[in-house]
Amino acid sequence: MDSPLLSVRGLHKSFGNRPVLKGVDFDVRAGELLAFLGANGSGKSTTLRCVMGIAQPDAGVIAVGGDDLGSLPWRQLQEARRRTAMIFQKIHLVPRRTALDNVCAGALARIPTGRSLSPLFFPRSVQQEALECLDRVGLADRAFDRVGRLSGGQQQRVAVARALCQRADIVLADEPVSALDPHAAEQVMALLQHLAHVEKLAVAAVLHQPDLALRRADRCIGLLHGATAFDLPSSEVDAAQLDALYAPDRVVAT
Amino acid sequence: MAVVAVVVLHALAIQGTGFEPGLLVDGWKGMAAFVADAFPPDLSWDKTIRPGLEATLVTLWIGLLGTTFSVPFALLLAVLASRSTAPHRLVYQGARAVLSFFRAVPDIVFALIFVTAVGLGPFAGVLALICHNTGVMGKLWAESMEESDAGPQEALRTAGANRIQQVANATLPMVVPQFVGLLLYRFDVNVRSSLVLGLVGAGGIGLLINQSIKSFRFDSMLTHIIIVLVLIIVVDQFSAWVRRKLAA
Ligand SMILES: Nc1ncnc2c1ncn2[C@@H]1O[C@H](COP(=O)(O)OP(=O)(O)OP(=O)(O)O)[C@@H](O)[C@H]1O
Ligand SMILES: [Mg+2]
Numbered sequence: 142m143d144s145p146l147l148s149v150r151g152l153h154k155s156f157g158n159r160p161v162l163k164g165v166d167f168d169v170r171a172g173e174l175l176a177f178l179g180a181n182g183s184g185k186s187t188t189l190r191c192v193m194g195i196a197q198p199d200a201g202v203i204a205v206g207g208d209d210l211g212s213l214p215w216r217q218l219q220e221a222r223r224r225t226a227m228i229f230q231k232i233h234l235v236p237r238r239t240a241l242d243n244v245c246a247g248a249l250a251r252i253p254t255g256r257s258l259s260p261l262f263f264p265r266s267v268q269q270e271a272l273e274c275l276d277r278v279g280l281a282d283r284a285f286d287r288v289g290r291l292s293g294g295q296q297q298r299v300a301v302a303r304a305l306c307q308r309a310d311i312v313l314a315d316e317p318v319s320a321l322d323p324h325a326a327e328q329v330m331a332l333l334q335h336l337a338h339v340e341k342l343a344v345a346a347v348l349h350q351p352d353l354a355l356r357r358a359d360r361c362i363g364l365l366h367g368a369t370a371f372d373l374p375s376s377e378v379d380a381a382q383l384d385a386l387y388a389p390d391r392v393v394a395t
Numbered sequence: 396m397a398v399v400a401v402v403v404l405h406a407l408a409i410q411g412t413g414f415e416p417g418l419l420v421d422g423w424k425g426m427a428a429f430v431a432d433a434f435p436p437d438l439s440w441d442k443t444i445r446p447g448l449e450a451t452l453v454t455l456w457i458g459l460l461g462t463t464f465s466v467p468f469a470l471l472l473a474v475l476a477s478r479s480t481a482p483h484r485l486v487y488q489g490a491r492a493v494l495s496f497f498r499a500v501p502d503i504v505f506a507l508i509f510v511t512a513v514g515l516g517p518f519a520g521v522l523a524l525i526c527h528n529t530g531v532m533g534k535l536w537a538e539s540m541e542e543s544d545a546g547p548q549e550a551l552r553t554a555g556a557n558r559i560q561q562v563a564n565a566t567l568p569m570v571v572p573q574f575v576g577l578l579l580y581r582f583d584v585n586v587r588s589s590l591v592l593g594l595v596g597a598g599g600i601g602l603l604i605n606q607s608i609k610s611f612r613f614d615s616m617l618t619h620i621i622i623v624l625v626l627i628i629v630v631d632q633f634s635a636w637v638r639r640k641l642a643a
Contacts, residue, residue, distance in 0.1 A: 235564070303554070
């Protein structure tokens with residue numbers, strides 16, 4: 142089996158003196174869709190935020206393409222960060238701008254600052270690439286619509302297109318379908334599955350619907366109180382393991 | 396306890412301002428004479444209405460330039476003085492201090508200063524409004540950026556965009572409606588301020604009103620006040636219209 146694109150070992154993180162992550166381990170390989178499961182407050186978002194560099198882990202190793210982020214010089218660190226894109230539950234697009242302009246924004250890291258002050262100045266090549274990204278998520282025909290006019294499911298697919306325009310090969314998604322109706326949720330999950338299986342990206346998504354996770358993901362990781370409780374192919378996850386994650390008698394981490 | 400404090404404060408304030416309703420009762424005759432003098436308003440075209448309309452236009456221009464020419468300064472300072480976009484904590488503190496200064500000095504004080512520099516006339520009024528309005532609008536804009544959803548900005552940061560790119564492509568486009576709304580509100584306020592600036596020599600209809608009072612021509616004063624009323628209603632309607640367009 143090929144080596145993982147993203148590899149996380151022994152991730153620790155405390156807020157104040159309250160430990161939130163107590164040794165999270167996981168790998169994501171190219172061509173694989175991974176699901177994170179876990180109760181509220183189990184540390185799923187914090188894990189993703191540490192990988193993205195939004196939060197600083199206290200200890201642990203995060204390696205992208207085999208390189209430990211902690212030991213990379215600045216330039217290569219930027220390059221490694223460019224390879225990781227994040228999809229948010231609240232989508233975080235600019236509703237007043239068109240889908241195309243929002244997708245172009247994924248490429249800002251390679252647009253000179255002077256040309257990024259307004260979408261009017263975005264280079265042609267970037268706009269062309271953004272259009273292709275929208276095509277890959279099935280929304281080429283809505284490129285010039287304002288994002289605010291699109292449905293929630295369409296907006297989330299635009300956000301995926303923005304990640305593609307970033308030329309990321311690792312896509313992390315924090316509850317990408319929690320705000321979507323069942324049909325739109327299936328569509329977005331099918332898209333993430335397509336990105337993994339067909340376009341060979343490494344995709345990891347936090348999901349609060351175990352059935353959706355078991356059906357769509359290749360592997361599931363259960364987080365319990367900030368540590369990896371299980372890491373199994375979806376076919377091997379059983380009801381007892383899920384019960385242990387979500388059991389009502391769990392200590393609520395608040 | 397709070398009630399006692401409020402009562403005491405009001406007692407002090409009444410004493411401090413020489414607040415004396417009795418004087419108003421005694422002085423009603425003077426007011427009545429004043430109003431009687433003002434009626435009927437002087438409607439002579441050449442002596443009152445035409446100069447009034449011309450001066451009103453000047454007042455409008457002062458308010459307009461005072462608002463629009465402060466936009467670049469207010470925008471720059473707002474970005475530096477908003478927690479979500481400031482490049483550094485010290486810059487943030489500095490920009491806020493600058494904004495506080497321009498906001499704290501009343502436009503009429505700026506007008507008096509500029510009159511000594513560039514002489515009597517509308518130009519001094521424009522400069523005064525630019526200064527004061529930069530302070531007020533910069534503060535309002537900075538606050539609306541701090542209150543706006545930070546999500547899109549964070550999304551671009553994780554995509555590797557630098558600070559300027561984040562501001563230009565997430566923060567500012569998110570607050571365009573609020574910015575325009577505040578701009579219109581300030582235009583409205585500035586047109587009315589420029590009336591007052593006229594009283595201290597910064598041109599416009601305020602100057603004419605001041606002159607007619609000084610020469611006891613209360614009938615032309617009334618005409619000018621009616622013209623001002625029309626101006627303010629028109630500006631108000633215009634702002635409302637633009638805001639409606641924006642919301643649609
Ligand atoms: N910035 C922060 N400051 C302090 N505590 C935080 C911060 N971010 C997260 N926490 C705490 O860390 C714990 C884990 O939060 P996290 O958001 O990672 O959970 P989660 O698994 O994503 O939960 P959910 O399913 O509700 O999204 C929670 O108890 C939360 O209160
Ligand atoms: Mg979460």
